[in-house]
Amino acid sequence: MARPYRLSLTSLALASAVLVTLALVLVFYVVPNDASQGFSQRIFYFHVSIAFTAYACFAGGAWKALRYLWKRDSRADLESYVAIHQGVIFGVLVLLTGSIWAKISWGHWWLWSEDELVLFLVLFLFYCAYFMLRFSVDPGPQRASFSAVYALFGVVLIPVSFLAIRIAKSFVHPQVFTLHGPNFGGWILVAYCVAQAALLLFALTLYRVELAGKRLDMRLRELRIA
Amino acid sequence: MIRAQKLGKRFGDKRVLRGVDLDVARGAFALVTGPNGSGKTTLLRLCAGLAAPSEGELAVDAPRGRIGFLGHEPLVYRELTALENLELYGRLYRVPERRERIGMLLERFGLWEVRRDRVGSYSRGMTQRLALCRVLLHDPELLLLDEPHTALDAAGAELLDAQLAELHGERTLLVSTHDPARVESLATLRLALA
Amino acid sequence: MTYVADVRALARKDLLLELRARDTLPAMLLFVVATFVVFHFSLPAHSSQLAASGLLWVAIVFTALLGLGRAFVPEREQRTLDGLVLAPCDRSAIWLAKSIATLAFLVAAEAVALPVFALFFHGLRGATVAGVVLADLGICAVGTFLGAMAVATRARDLLLPLLFLPLAIPIVVGGVGAGVASAPGGYLGFLALYDLLFGLLCWATFEYVVTE
Numbered sequence: 001m002a003r004p005y006r007l008s009l010t011s012l013a014l015a016s017a018v019l020v021t022l023a024l025v026l027v028f029y030v031v032p033n034d035a036s037q038g039f040s041q042r043i044f045y046f047h048v049s050i051a052f053t054a055y056a057c058f059a060g061g062a063w064k065a066l067r068y069l070w071k072r073d074s075r076a077d078l079e080s081y082v083a084i085h086q087g088v089i090f091g092v093l094v095l096l097t098g099s100i101w102a103k104i105s106w107g108h109w110w111l112w113s114e115d116e117l118v119l120f121l122v123l124f125l126f127y128c129a130y131f132m133l134r135f136s137v138d139p140g141p142q143r144a145s146f147s148a149v150y151a152l153f154g155v156v157l158i159p160v161s162f163l164a165i166r167i168a169k170s171f172v173h174p175q176v177f178t179l180h181g182p183n184f185g186g187w188i189l190v191a192y193c194v195a196q197a198a199l200l201l202f203a204l205t206l207y208r209v210e211l212a213g214k215r216l217d218m219r220l221r222e223l224r225i226a
Numbered sequence: 227m228i229r230a231q232k233l234g235k236r237f238g239d240k241r242v243l244r245g246v247d248l249d250v251a252r253g254a255f256a257l258v259t260g261p262n263g264s265g266k267t268t269l270l271r272l273c274a275g276l277a278a279p280s281e282g283e284l285a286v287d288a289p290r291g292r293i294g295f296l297g298h299e300p301l302v303y304r305e306l307t308a309l310e311n312l313e314l315y316g317r318l319y320r321v322p323e324r325r326e327r328i329g330m331l332l333e334r335f336g337l338w339e340v341r342r343d344r345v346g347s348y349s350r351g352m353t354q355r356l357a358l359c360r361v362l363l364h365d366p367e368l369l370l371l372d373e374p375h376t377a378l379d380a381a382g383a384e385l386l387d388a389q390l391a392e393l394h395g396e397r398t399l400l401v402s403t404h405d406p407a408r409v410e411s412l413a414t415l416r417l418a419l420a
Numbered sequence: 421m422t423y424v425a426d427v428r429a430l431a432r433k434d435l436l437l438e439l440r441a442r443d444t445l446p447a448m449l450l451f452v453v454a455t456f457v458v459f460h461f462s463l464p465a466h467s468s469q470l471a472a473s474g475l476l477w478v479a480i481v482f483t484a485l486l487g488l489g490r491a492f493v494p495e496r497e498q499r500t501l502d503g504l505v506l507a508p509c510d511r512s513a514i515w516l517a518k519s520i521a522t523l524a525f526l527v528a529a530e531a532v533a534l535p536v537f538a539l540f541f542h543g544l545r546g547a548t549v550a551g552v553v554l555a556d557l558g559i560c561a562v563g564t565f566l567g568a569m570a571v572a573t574r575a576r577d578l579l580l581p582l583l584f585l586p587l588a589i590p591i592v593v594g595g596v597g598a599g600v601a602s603a604p605g606g607y608l609g610f611l612a613l614y615d616l617l618f619g620l621l622c623w624a625t626f627e628y629v630v631t632e
Contacts, residue, residue, distance in 0.1 A: 069628055072278075126586035133583060136573035138238040141278045141632040146569050149625045150583070156617055157587060164590035167597060167610060225241055276502055278632035291508025301503030303433070303494055305440040310433075317429040318507035320422065344440070360503070 009208050016205045019198035026191040040104040047097040049196040050090050051116055053203045055158070057087030058123070062155040065148035077144035078218070080151055081134065082211045086203055088127045094120045115165050122161045126154055227252045227368060227398045228273055232282035235268050242268045246282070248417060255394055255412050258402040260419030266402035267298065269419070270370045273400060286368070288398075291319055294366030296374055300357035304346035308337055308356050311345060312363060319364035331359040335385060350377040358386065369393065371401045375408060383408070426509040430517030435524065437494050444490045448529040452483040456533075456540050472541040473548070473599045477592045479533065480552065481559070481585075487525050488563035489580050491518055492571040501568075505630050515565060515626040523560040530556070547608070551598030554611035555591045558618060562587050565622040568629050590614055 007015070027045045034041035064080035067073065098117040103109050112118060130150050137143040230248040234241070243265035250256045258266050271277045273286055274295040286293070302311040309328065316324040332338045335355040345353060354377045361369065374390075375383050387409070393399060394412050401409060406416075438444055459475045495501040504514050530552060538544045563584055570580040591614060597607035 122586055122589055129582040136575040136579055145628040149628050156621055160590050160614060164593040168593040225239055295506055299499040301500050303500055304498055305437050314429055314433050318509050
């Protein structure tokens with residue numbers, strides 16, 4: 001089953017541990033303090049890269065879903081589910097880090113004017129419904145099809161919701177907070193890129209770990225039935 | 227017409243069918259027997275394309291519109307009349323000379339008088355007769371009948387037997403039953419599920 | 421052309437079923453008017469007209485949910501979905517016909533609800549009505565699709581609102597925007613885009629919902 005060009009799980013875990021450490025060092029010791037928001041602005045590096053990682057997981061889950069519908073391969077179904085599961089975990093982290101950031105920057109734990117927070121709330125609700133759907137159908141081709149189709153709805157919903165939240169602002173919250181975005185360049189850019197790479201690799205490691213566990217589970221079940 | 231190799235089906239952790247080999251030639255009359263829970267219904271649903279096999283190979287050499295499937299449920303709407311139900315299926319199956327064919331079948335199965343009554347007011351036997359009309363409506367090449375004698379009275383069962391004898395040889399039939407004596411004489415092939 | 425004929429035959433069946441059973445449409449009508457009355461008392465006195473236009477959308481979405489939850493009940497109770505799936509027509513015709521039928525019920529309910537809303541709260545703009553029409557298309561397309569999935573699960577009626585509401589948020593945004601913005605064109609365009617995208621997605625994937 002293991003393809004030759006695939007990294008082993010151990011080396012993947014090691015690599016992600018190294019990168020995460022590097023990212024932490026860069027973000028906390030190397031990058032200069034933000035001029036207006038000070039030390040706490042450093043959460044931005046994680047918040048943004050976690051959000052991107054979550055999107056990547058959802059997209060990966062939808063890609064595997066498409067593959068399932070195409071090839072009817074139950075492995076793709078499991079991969080899609082695990083990817084979306086990881087996406088939801090990272091999505092919750094986005095809500096947490098975003099909430100902390102909002103508190104630090106504007107003094108509120110929740111801001112409806114923060115597009116990304118609102119979008120992740122919508123996505124959180126959507127993918128929770130995905131799990132409800134999945135656990136409400138017996139394992140088998142029907143569950144796989146339902147999950148796959150709903151996962152595809154998810155990737156269409158992401159841009160549509162993004163657009164919706166953008167246009168909703170003009171009537172729901174006319175005032176727009178100006179974000180003291182960091183001036184990209186130098187160490188800041190390097191730190192962001194490393195943090196991003198670290199989180200993607202970390203997500204991939206988690207994905208592979210969960211997948212290996214779930215596959216073992218399925219094997220055991222197969223053996224029990226046979 | 228139907229060729230199955232090591233066919234198996236699971237629902238979750240439950241294995242309902244396993245290692246079925248089957249080769250039904252065109253024009254054959256295959257009788258599927260076995261106790262309750264032996265997978266007769268599942269085998270027929272697989273052949274109809276209503277379920278996908280979990281393992282093994284299954285090839286059915288008839289397009290979807292040329293298969294007639296009779297399951298446990300009559301697959302008719304209780305709120306509609308017999309005529310409206312058959313009209314709907316006749317349209318979906320693109321039956322030529324629909325009205326005449328529907329009339330002929332209703333006549334044959336003794337439902338002509340009640341054709342404008344809602345199916346909900348029918349007895350189980352009458353509903354089963356209507357289900358048979360639905361199955362025969364588009365003159366299918368392959369008939370998959372799951373315990374077709376269920377709920378039929380003596381007259382109804384005789385009608386069905388006559389119909390089966392008429393189709394015998396011309397159409398391919400896969401009939402499941404737990405009372406094989408009834409159609410034994412017609413069978414050209416037997417499959418016992420355990 | 422056979423596709424159109426199939427959709428017509430199926431939609432005719434759905435309308436006929438409702439005509440016989442008469443349970444969905446009266447329930448939707450009663451529900452939407454009752455919701456307006458609840459809104460009247462839940463809005464503080466002298467609250468803005470904007471608040472009322474937002475509540476109109478809450479009423480529409482939940483009324484639609486009531487109808488969508490019933491959409492596949494005849495198919496479920498008699499398992500007739502198997503009969504339709506076996507027929508040689510394209511499976512997406514089943515979805516399209518059912519969507520048209522639920523759309524008919526929703527529009528019929530709104531034909532009463534919108535004038536009542538105008539009477540109870542304040543008048544309606546043309547753009548709001550246009551927004552409602554465009555939103556109805558998306559609501560019925562997506563809702564019917566999810567309804568077909570929900571009836572096949574163990575949780576059934578419980579699941580449909582959970583599956584549907586996250587997908588309905590963009591519709592509400594577009595609809596409210598069309599109702600209150602000074603230039604509703606963009607919002608109407610957004611609703612049309614939603615209908616197009618999700619309509620295509622439903623049309624292309626319905627086959628997978630009704631077959632294994």
